[in-house]
Amino acid sequence: xxxxxxxxxxxxxxxxxxxxxxxxxxxxxxxxxxxxxxxxxxxxxxxxxxxxxxxxxxxxxxxxxxxxxxxxxxxxxxxxxxxxxxxxxxxxxxxxxxxxxxxxxxxxxxxxxxxxxxxxxxxxxxxxxxxxxxxxxxxxxxxxxxxxxxxxxxxxxxxxxxxxxxxxxxxxxxxxxxxxxxxxxxxxxxxxxxxxxxxxxxxxxxxxxxxxxxxxxxxxxxxxxxxxxxxxxxxxxxxxxxxxxxxxxxxxxxxxxxxxxxxxxxxxxxxxxxx
Amino acid sequence: xxxxxxxxxxxxxxxxxxxxxxxxxxxxxxxxxxxxxxxxxxxxxxxxxxxxxxxxxxxxxxxxxxxxxxxxxxxxxxxxxxxxxxxxxxxxxxxxxxxxxxxxxxxxxxxxxxxxxxxxxxxxxxxxxxxxxxxxxxxxxxxxxxxxxxxxxxxxxxxxxxxxxxxxxxxxxxxxxxxxxxxxxxxxxxxxxxxxxxxxxxxxxxxxxxxxxxxxxxxxxxxxxxxxxxxxxxxxxxxxxxxxxxxxxxxxxxxxxxxxxxxxxxxxxxxxxxxxxxxxxxxxxxxxxxxx
Numbered sequence: 001x002x003x004x005x006x007x008x009x010x011x012x013x014x015x016x017x018x019x020x021x022x023x024x025x026x027x028x029x030x031x032x033x034x035x036x037x038x039x040x041x042x043x044x045x046x047x048x049x050x051x052x053x054x055x056x057x058x059x060x061x062x063x064x065x066x067x068x069x070x071x072x073x074x075x076x077x078x079x080x081x082x083x084x085x086x087x088x089x090x091x092x093x094x095x096x097x098x099x100x101x102x103x104x105x106x107x108x109x110x111x112x113x114x115x116x117x118x119x120x121x122x123x124x125x126x127x128x129x130x131x132x133x134x135x136x137x138x139x140x141x142x143x144x145x146x147x148x149x150x151x152x153x154x155x156x157x158x159x160x161x162x163x164x165x166x167x168x169x170x171x172x173x174x175x176x177x178x179x180x181x182x183x184x185x186x187x188x189x190x191x192x193x194x195x196x197x198x199x200x201x202x203x204x205x206x207x208x209x210x211x212x213x214x215x216x217x218x219x220x221x222x223x224x225x226x227x228x229x230x231x232x233x234x235x236x237x238x239x240x241x242x243x244x245x246x247x248x249x250x251x252x253x254x255x256x257x258x259x260x261x262x263x264x265x266x267x268x269x270x271x272x273x274x275x
Numbered sequence: 276x277x278x279x280x281x282x283x284x285x286x287x288x289x290x291x292x293x294x295x296x297x298x299x300x301x302x303x304x305x306x307x308x309x310x311x312x313x314x315x316x317x318x319x320x321x322x323x324x325x326x327x328x329x330x331x332x333x334x335x336x337x338x339x340x341x342x343x344x345x346x347x348x349x350x351x352x353x354x355x356x357x358x359x360x361x362x363x364x365x366x367x368x369x370x371x372x373x374x375x376x377x378x379x380x381x382x383x384x385x386x387x388x389x390x391x392x393x394x395x396x397x398x399x400x401x402x403x404x405x406x407x408x409x410x411x412x413x414x415x416x417x418x419x420x421x422x423x424x425x426x427x428x429x430x431x432x433x434x435x436x437x438x439x440x441x442x443x444x445x446x447x448x449x450x451x452x453x454x455x456x457x458x459x460x461x462x463x464x465x466x467x468x469x470x471x472x473x474x475x476x477x478x479x480x481x482x483x484x485x486x487x488x489x490x491x492x493x494x495x496x497x498x499x500x501x502x503x504x505x506x507x508x509x510x511x512x513x514x515x516x517x518x519x520x521x522x523x524x525x526x527x528x529x530x531x532x533x534x535x536x537x538x539x540x541x542x543x544x545x546x547x548x549x550x551x552x553x554x555x556x557x558x559x560x561x562x563x564x565x566x567x
Contacts, residue, residue, distance in 0.1 A: 017473060025370045028363050029386050035401035035441060036393060038411060042404055053414075096293035103287030113554075115293060118301060120550045121543070122502030124519050128539050129304035132311045132532050136319045152300045155293065184285075213394030215505050216519075220526050230396045237396070237509055241403060249397040256392050 036253075043246035061243030062251075071248060073225075074232040078212055079255075081143070081228060085150040085211035086204050092151065093158025093207075094200045098192070100159075101166035116160070118153045123216035126153065131220035146221045146228075150211040157210060158203030165199030209256050305543075312536030330537035341516065346541070349517040352432060353501040356439040360496045361489060363440065364447030369481075371448070372455035387448050395442060395505045402438040403429065403509060430512035438506045443499050447492040454488025455481070487556055494553040498546050518542050 046058035065071050096115060100108055118126060130149050134141060173195070177187045215230040222231050233248055311317075312331070316324035337343045367387065374380045390398060405411045406428035413425035428434055458481055466476040504519040511517075518538060525535035 021366070021370070025366055028367050029383065031363065032390055032441065032444060033386055035398065035405060036390060038404055039397065039401045092292045092296055095289035099287050099290035099293075102284065103290065104283045105287050105290065106283065111290070115297065120498065120546075120553075122498075122519070122546055124502055124504050124522065125308070125539050125543055125546075126301070126304075128522060128526070128535060129308040130300060131526065132536060133304040133307040135532060136307055136311070136317060138320060148296070148300050152296060155296065209392060213396075215395055216502070219504065219523065230394055233396050233400070234505060234509070237400060237403070241400075241407065245400050246404075249393070249400060252397055253393050260392075 039246050039249045039253075042243055043250045045243060045246075048242060061247035064244045065247040065251065068244070070232060071229070071244075074227055074229040075251070077143070077226065078229040081147055081150060082208045082211040084147045085154050086208045088147070088151045089154040089158050089207040090200055090204045093155040093203055094162055094196070096155070097159050097162035097166060097196070097199075101163060102192075112159070112163070116156045119156045123153060123214075124219065127217040127220045130217075134221075141221055141223050143226070146218060149217050149221055150214055151207075153214070153217055154207035154210045157206035158200060161203035161206070162196055162199040165196050169195050205260055208259050212256065212259075213252065308536045308539050308543075310536075311533050312540050314533055316533065330534045333534065334537055334541060342521070342538075345516045345518055345521050348432070348515065349501050349519075349542075350545075352435060352439065352507065352515075352517065353497045355432075355436050356443065356500040357493045357497045359436065359440045360444050360447045361493055364444050364451055364492065365485075365489070367444075368448045368451030369455055372452050372458075373460065387445050390441065391445050395503075398442055399438050399506050399509050402434065402441065406434045406437065406510075429510055431514050432511065434510040435507050435515050438510045439500050439503060442503075442506065443496045446499065447496050450492035450495055451485065451488045454491070455485050458484045487559065491553055491556050494549050494556070498549045498553070502542065502546065 041054050043061055044057045044059070045054035046056050046060055047054075099105060100112055100115075105111060127149065130145065131141070134145050139145065174187050174191050177191045178184070182190065213230060214228070215234065218228050218231055222228055227235070229248070229252065233245055237245055313326055313328070314324045315327050315329070318324045334342050367383070371380055371383050371387075374383070403410070407413070408425040408429075410428070412428060413422075416422045417425070428437075462484070463476045463480050466480045467473065471479065501517075502519055503517070504523060507515050507517045508520055508523070511520075518541065522535050522538045522542070525531045525538065
């Protein structure tokens, strides 16, 4: 809709209602963003307890975070799990989207809803169900079990972004390549794959973040001394509320941002902004 | 459309890894949860384990007097969280859907999505620093002389709901933007040119047309907030007990996975009812009159 579609008669010298409407929305946005800014402040505030207003700038909480072996082991495990989940969910989710969009599968709508369902069911129940299954078959709580659990909840994100790309691009491009003599394999590797890559990678970014920040699915699936970062932070927060958590939060946020930027650098920014 | 649609092509086999993953790590485990909830112990490792309804009996009879309260508290927190998320999310979604500036739209969208990129634990931590006795709000109010004793903003349902709202508002906004954006703006303009005030045009045209979106977003936020674990545990302290927290206790401290399974089945049934309603509304959305 163009600006000229709005009748000029509606414009008044000072629009009180309109101003209140914008002001209300700015307040609501502040509600969403200020808590995250406050974490930033506390990460650099040197006092031993969370205190406000901040009294200075220090890196002691970052030092505490990076020198604590519990924190570092947890960070290492979380990064390892998230990296595995990224690769697995891209492969499984990417293949699955192709099958759904190009495979002429019967019951496609049902299958798509089925593969999306881990997003709708309580994540804590997915964790509980897997915990009980591992217990029942007597395998304990292996790291690969955690990775598969995270992959399960990450695949829907890859599906969603990849299917969006597959639905948007013109199928005739593939047909043209086939008509011009390309084998099905060549069509796939030289036409389809490059076209869906942005969608798959965007899904991969979500998959990494979903795994790295995952709490409810992990809760019952980690072993003592082998916990992921969110679980360690949660347990720490039950007893201590100091700047180390704020520093850890900052590191998490920066890592998530880093992954987004790295993938942008690898595959190009514009490709998945359009999604 | 390709000429042959009936036969699956070889590409269909690419669905196999996903099917394997979902059967082994999703369908079977939920089956195991249901089975466990009906046994006295682990039926594989313990040959004395027998079928029983006692876990469900324990929940239904509620001799301890906590399970019904926990279920009610879970639903109440979910309901209040949903209503407040709607009151906050609707104006934001309406603002974005009616924004003509591309840049403004993507800036607000980024602001709405940014909290989603920070984990639940981190966002709950943020609210603890704001609402605790020595937190931002109480410190400022005491400094300004407005209060002498810190207000009880945390370790209760209030703090839990505030943090949950913050976590789930983005889901509400993202659901509503699409629906409000599809309502033809000219309908509202027509109402106004026929003499309706801005408020009346909104109340009688836009709001009724966005009802399906309101329902869908509300059901989504409700389903998410009744399954929350981190936020009620940290913000509610010992004064809040929800169904997911009970499940956590049964695994973490009591080690009774069978009773945890029964509690899980209860939560699952409540969620499934909501999800079915949600899907019904979403599928009806497609054929809604008045939607472009």
